[in-house]
Amino acid sequence: MSNQSAGGYYLPQPSHWPIVASIALGFLGFGASFSVNSMGLGYVLLGIGFMILFFMFAGWFTAVAHESEGGNYNKQVDASFRWGMGWFIFSEVMFFAVFFGVLFYMRTISIPDLGSLEHQQLLWPGFKADWPVAGPGIKDTFSPMAAWGIPALNTALLLTSGVTLTWAHWALLKNNRMQLIWGLALTIALGMIFLGFQVYEYSHAMSEMNLKLSMGAYGATFYMLTGFHGFHVTVGTIMLWVILFRSVAGHFNEHSHFGFEGVAWYWHFVDVVWLFLFVVVYWL
Amino acid sequence: MEAVNTHADHGHHDRGHDDHDHKPTGLKRWLMSTNHKDIGTMYLWFSFFMFIVGGIMALVIRSELFQPGLQIVKPEFFNSMTTYHGLIMVFGAIMPAFVGFANWLIPMQIGAADMAFPRMNNLSFWLLPPAAFLLIGAQFAPGGGAGVGWTLYAPLSTQAGPAMDLTIFAIHILGMSSIMGSINIITTLLNMRAPGMALMKMPMFCWTWLITAYLLVAVMPVLAGAVTMTLTDRHFGTHFFNAAGGGDPVLYQHIFWFFGHPEVYIIAIPAFGVVSQVIPAFSRKPLFGYASMVYATASIAILSFMVWAHHMYTAGMPVQAQLYFMYATVLIAVPTGVKVFNWVATMWRGSLTFETPMLFAIGFLFLFTLGGFTGLVLSITPVDVQLHDTYYVVAHFHYVMVAGALFSAFAGIYFWLPKWTGRMYDEKLGRIHFWLSLVFFNLTFFVQHFLGLAGMPRRIPDYALQFAEFNAISSVGAFGFGFSQLLFLYIVIKTITSGEKAPDRPWEGADSLEWTHLPSPAPFHSFVEPPVIK
Amino acid sequence: MRNLGVNKWIFAVASLLSSVAAWAEYNLNLQTPHTLLGQKIYDLHTIVTIICVIIFVGVFGFMFYAVFHHRKSVGHKAAQFHENTAVEVAWTLIPFVILIALAIPATGTLITMRDTTEADITIKATGYQWKWGYDYLKGEGASISFYSTLSTPRAQIDGDDVAGRQANPHYLLETDNNVVVPVGKKIRILTTAADVIHAWYVPALSVKQDAVPGFIRDTWFKAEQPGIYRGQCAELCGKQHGFMPIVVEVMTAEKYTAWVASQQTKAVAAKVDPDKNWTLAELKTQGEKVFGQNCAACHQATGMGVPGAFPALSGSKVVNGPQQDQIKLLLNGKQGTAMNSFKHLSDVELASVITYTRNSWSNHTGEAISSASIKAQR
Numbered sequence A: 001m002s003n004q005s006a007g008g009y010y011l012p013q014p015s016h017w018p019i020v021a022s023i024a025l026g027f028l029g030f031g032a033s034f035s036v037n038s039m040g041l042g043y044v045l046l047g048i049g050f051m052i053l054f055f056m057f058a059g060w061f062t063a064v065a066h067e068s069e070g071g072n073y074n075k076q077v078d079a080s081f082r083w084g085m086g087w088f089i090f091s092e093v094m095f096f097a098v099f100f101g102v103l104f105y106m107r108t109i110s111i112p113d114l115g116s117l118e119h120q121q122l123l124w125p126g127f128k129a130d131w132p133v134a135g136p137g138i139k140d141t142f143s144p145m146a147a148w149g150i151p152a153l154n155t156a157l158l159l160t161s162g163v164t165l166t167w168a169h170w171a172l173l174k175n176n177r178m179q180l181i182w183g184l185a186l187t188i189a190l191g192m193i194f195l196g197f198q199v200y201e202y203s204h205a206m207s208e209m210n211l212k213l214s215m216g217a218y219g220a221t222f223y224m225l226t227g228f229h230g231f232h233v234t235v236g237t238i239m240l241w242v243i244l245f246r247s248v249a250g251h252f253n254e255h256s257h258f259g260f261e262g263v264a265w266y267w268h269f270v271d272v273v274w275l276f277l278f279v280v281v282y283w284l
Numbered sequence B: 001m002e003a004v005n006t007h008a009d010h011g012h013h014d015r016g017h018d019d020h021d022h023k024p025t026g027l028k029r030w031l032m033s034t035n036h037k038d039i040g041t042m043y044l045w046f047s048f049f050m051f052i053v054g055g056i057m058a059l060v061i062r063s064e065l066f067q068p069g070l071q072i073v074k075p076e077f078f079n080s081m082t083t084y085h086g087l088i089m090v091f092g093a094i095m096p097a098f099v100g101f102a103n104w105l106i107p108m109q110i111g112a113a114d115m116a117f118p119r120m121n122n123l124s125f126w127l128l129p130p131a132a133f134l135l136i137g138a139q140f141a142p143g144g145g146a147g148v149g150w151t152l153y154a155p156l157s158t159q160a161g162p163a164m165d166l167t168i169f170a171i172h173i174l175g176m177s178s179i180m181g182s183i184n185i186i187t188t189l190l191n192m193r194a195p196g197m198a199l200m201k202m203p204m205f206c207w208t209w210l211i212t213a214y215l216l217v218a219v220m221p222v223l224a225g226a227v228t229m230t231l232t233d234r235h236f237g238t239h240f241f242n243a244a245g246g247g248d249p250v251l252y253q254h255i256f257w258f259f260g261h262p263e264v265y266i267i268a269i270p271a272f273g274v275v276s277q278v279i280p281a282f283s284r285k286p287l288f289g290y291a292s293m294v295y296a297t298a299s300i301a302i303l304s305f306m307v308w309a310h311h312m313y314t315a316g317m318p319v320q321a322q323l324y325f326m327y328a329t330v331l332i333a334v335p336t337g338v339k340v341f342n343w344v345a346t347m348w349r350g351s352l353t354f355e356t357p358m359l360f361a362i363g364f365l366f367l368f369t370l371g372g373f374t375g376l377v378l379s380i381t382p383v384d385v386q387l388h389d390t391y392y393v394v395a396h397f398h399y400v401m402v403a404g405a406l407f408s409a410f411a412g413i414y415f416w417l418p419k420w421t422g423r424m425y426d427e428k429l430g431r432i433h434f435w436l437s438l439v440f441f442n443l444t445f446f447v448q449h450f451l452g453l454a455g456m457p458r459r460i461p462d463y464a465l466q467f468a469e470f471n472a473i474s475s476v477g478a479f480g481f482g483f484s485q486l487l488f489l490y491i492v493i494k495t496i497t498s499g500e501k502a503p504d505r506p507w508e509g510a511d512s513l514e515w516t517h518l519p520s521p522a523p524f525h526s527f528v529e530p531p532v533i534k
Numbered sequence C: 001m002r003n004l005g006v007n008k009w010i011f012a013v014a015s016l017l018s019s020v021a022a023w024a025e026y027n028l029n030l031q032t033p034h035t036l037l038g039q040k041i042y043d044l045h046t047i048v049t050i051i052c053v054i055i056f057v058g059v060f061g062f063m064f065y066a067v068f069h070h071r072k073s074v075g076h077k078a079a080q081f082h083e084n085t086a087v088e089v090a091w092t093l094i095p096f097v098i099l100i101a102l103a104i105p106a107t108g109t110l111i112t113m114r115d116t117t118e119a120d121i122t123i124k125a126t127g128y129q130w131k132w133g134y135d136y137l138k139g140e141g142a143s144i145s146f147y148s149t150l151s152t153p154r155a156q157i158d159g160d161d162v163a164g165r166q167a168n169p170h171y172l173l174e175t176d177n178n179v180v181v182p183v184g185k186k187i188r189i190l191t192t193a194a195d196v197i198h199a200w201y202v203p204a205l206s207v208k209q210d211a212v213p214g215f216i217r218d219t220w221f222k223a224e225q226p227g228i229y230r231g232q233c234a235e236l237c238g239k240q241h242g243f244m245p246i247v248v249e250v251m252t253a254e255k256y257t258a259w260v261a262s263q264q265t266k267a268v269a270a271k272v273d274p275d276k277n278w279t280l281a282e283l284k285t286q287g288e289k290v291f292g293q294n295c296a297a298c299h300q301a302t303g304m305g306v307p308g309a310f311p312a313l314s315g316s317k318v319v320n321g322p323q324q325d326q327i328k329l330l331l332n333g334k335q336g337t338a339m340n341s342f343k344h345l346s347d348v349e350l351a352s353v354i355t356y357t358r359n360s361w362s363n364h365t366g367e368a369i370s371s372a373s374i375k376a377q378r
């Protein structure tokens, strides 16, 4: 059966990937629920779920790459992808906005409240609401993360990676495959160095600074914000690898390269999130 | 909509006839579907199934509340019923129902072949079953379902049993489904319109979904963030919602309602869209004030981000904040009023007939407005301090969600059933379904206003004796309403199996593309070539 | 009025048919307010409702006119107008103006409502799963402190004593210790909670304020007449949420003074000598009471708990293990579970309840826990 297309818009044949994805998420949902409650079966289910998920991603994206290279996607399909990616990134922006909002709320509302006179008299004697702070019920102390060490370096790394990626993009538009590959490789390298630094920073924070996830307001917001960001860098790096392989395999040309651009948008988005992070988490 | 070519036989549906050859069959057709109509059908059936599940939970609630005293269920089970009734009705019944409508109708109404991302479309649907398994499975977790309310307020939710984790992951999956579904809808509407179908020519239903999808993409991640923090508070030692660690239980409420208030419009706005198609069709008159309808809907959506704390008037916040949220909230009455007035003006001096879809649309109009007015009463802070967390609130939101969204969904189903199945429903039974629903609905929920005014708190399994009479009435009504829905099921099945053959355009006043350009039943691929829109 | 059972079905049907007048005997409106502020709120509600009813009747007057006169079956032909800028602007602006008119009195009332300054008496109300604790902090009666739990007998609730329930005018709205305040004085209530969010709600006094764990919130009222006003917790707080009532007893100034005095003598009498050496038997008897008030809701009087939700204490490893661990658990609670800290109980209470659990049901440790060991671990 040939692929259906209407007015040139590519309509895929029935596909088993969605149902595979849904089975994977079923396993992950139950597996994660059982795991967090320390039920033995949990990790098994989680493992199966991740395996199916990985298999699904690999299969689905391969299918898409083939369709793309097979010349199935016309301009309109390309535009759909752009809209889709744009709105996906918007949803990510909202997700990060929540955690920035939490940090803002804690610093300007809940912690000052807890340190107010009446709260000190009746509930939390002696609590001083000076940021950075864990919270009135946490006796342990920690040192906050300074901005002008690794974090500043990481900022520089990410900003540079934005430049190298733009260079790769520019090369792609010029059809200069060598520069494209180099640009991508450099971007990946910078991303991985960033991640390496972050891992080091975390281990240092936990072992030397007693800064843990359980360290109240500061610990929770610090790890959740930087952690989710780090996770996004990881995902972005993996996607860049994929794009790198596809570029090496000769995919993309100056007219058709949505795969590249989608990943580039994502990378820049992650970059911008980091800038906000650097300012509000580390600096202020 | 005069711009649209209105000759039914002029369309490009000749492909419709040899269509069977291309239709995948059997399990493959449903499990692996990339067809917007099949996916829409699955959404609608799923939603009806969840409506029954959530409805049975409501009947458990109403049975326990029939009399004072604890008779049938334990309090913790009662709380769990309340919680999952709310969650299942909102996320499992109403939202998927309207996504089902969107899938069926948007490509047909804008002259597209299918949705922009047909494969992802199927994923959006197939994520619902695992989420439903998680929610229903939560009932069997050690300690039973989480009796924390559909709002999942911390710290009650951080101390609940393992059921809470199943619920949290269910919400994550539902969120992914909604986000993907919405991105698909937005992209379809922005990128797949037939040439000539300008945005301001789209049927109102398409507009309402464009706005709803935008709301969904904006707020589902917020809910995901909220439950993620609940999860880490429960298991990974964070203190987001715990004062001891500088967090605040009220912070959870802010985040939840930043999602929650837009969410209630996510439920209401597509319902507005359906009604905006039905009323003009049976008034035989174009929708009054199309442009102002679009602007009003958009204003409602924008305002909905700025009013969330009207659910938290008693949680404690500075008086200035309370004032701001009160002012912002009452403002929503203005664009909603515009919509109500426009619908009435559409009927004004029309040539009205009252087939079942129109009856449900009028029922919607009347009762939704009533629910809107009780919303306005609640938005006045000092009054809300009296009524918050009482049955007045329960009455308010069932008016807007059951008589609002659900009635609108019924209107839509009767309206489009001929196009979907190629067969007419039984008009007489349809009308009986309407009148039974109308009477029993009011019997169930009107009296709850009085309970709330007199001070009966919500989410309680037992109550003081002065509330007994109205609770008994309400319970009788609930059973009547529930069983009336069996009639609906019967009507739908009868239509599919043995309904009379429907004409391509059974409703004289219906003028969007699916009526004017496509046969009944609509072919598997609606518009293989884009239609001509003048 | 309290016709139960089968009668209710008859009533349900009958009331449908009965006229509006017959309904008047049921409570169709807010409870009669007993404070000046409450009266304002009551009036505000009346105004909003009337405005809504007027608009409602107006809008649907038009709609029903159309429904009856502009129908096809009477031969009405559809007009084709679909826009009219003038009316559209009018029905945007008029509601706007009405809303502003509404917002003005609402603003005034709200500002009065939130003004908790210059209170005569300040009382802290602490929500616990599932009871209220009261501490009189300032003004006459300061330092009085007690717990208040539901006093309706279990048998009435569970249906073993239906007759008793029907004869009980204050079913579920009665407590062992009422909050007592003087008439005509501004009472400021500070709310907080020990475990989850509760809400302090007394409709006739027009107050409702959430009690948020770890935070202090406040509200106030000034009762105009002596009387007993009943309300209940209004925020879902777990399984016994429906069973934590609030009863406020408003007394004349003289009676209040007498009450304060009686409370203070009671407090002195009840004050136990912390250095007293309790015997095991004494601790057990005292402990059984404490257990009934604090623990039985979850762990059950039988000590068997609720499988899956609340562990059995009978045969529990913790209860039969080292006493320090159990003391620590009770003092700190267990994060992320319903087992909250009970450090608000006194040393003696904790010692006795722990002793009780360690020597009841299938547990026979034979240990008597001294209050000193509680103090040592605090």
Ligand code: HEA
Pocket: B151, B264, B265, B267, B268, B310, B311, B329, B330, B332, B333, B334, B336, B337, B338, B340, B341, B368, B369, B370, B371, B372, B373, B374, B375, B376, B378, B379, B380, B384, B387, B388, B389, B393, B396, B397, B400, B401, B404, B405, C052, C055, C059, C094, C095, C096, C098, C099
């Ligand atoms: C479909 C869902 C839906 C819709 C559309 C609405 C619409 C509105 N809601 Fe409702 N609401 C809910 C679903 C919805 N709500 C739910 C689920 C809850 C409870 C959640 C929970 O706690 O579990 C809730 C709770 C809720 C509260 C909190 C109550 C409490 O817990 O204390 C408040 C308070 O302000 C409120 C207000 C409003 C207002 C002002 C509107 C307005 O949009 C209504 C506007 C409409 C009109 C006013 C009628 C038409 C207008 C005219 C004819 C114009 C002329 C009018 C005037 C000039 C007055 N709602």
Ligand code: HEA
Pocket: B051, B052, B053, B054, B055, B056, B058, B059, B061, B062, B082, B083, B085, B086, B087, B089, B090, B094, B148, B149, B150, B151, B394, B398, B401, B402, B405, B406, B444, B458, B459, B460, B474, B478, B481, B482, B483, B485, B486
């Ligand atoms: C759109 C959403 C929606 C819908 C449609 C409904 C529908 C109904 N709701 Fe629901 N409700 C909510 C959303 C909704 N509700 C929410 C969000 C809450 C708040 C939860 C919370 O507090 O956390 C709530 C809470 C709520 C309460 C308050 C509970 C409490 O505070 O403890 C009550 C009580 O009367 C109630 C009743 C009902 C009833 C009688 C119906 C009826 O309309 C249902 C009718 C349907 C049926 C009964 C099913 C029909 C089928 C059959 C009967 C067939 C039987 C079949 C077989 C036996 C095979 N609801």
Ligand code: CUA
Pocket: C127, C128, C130, C197, C198, C199, C233, C234, C235, C236, C237, C238, C240, C241, C242, C244
């Ligand atoms: Cu305490 Cu509800």
Ligand SMILES: [Cu+2]
Pocket: B260, B261, B264, B308, B310, B311
């Ligand atoms: Cu709201």
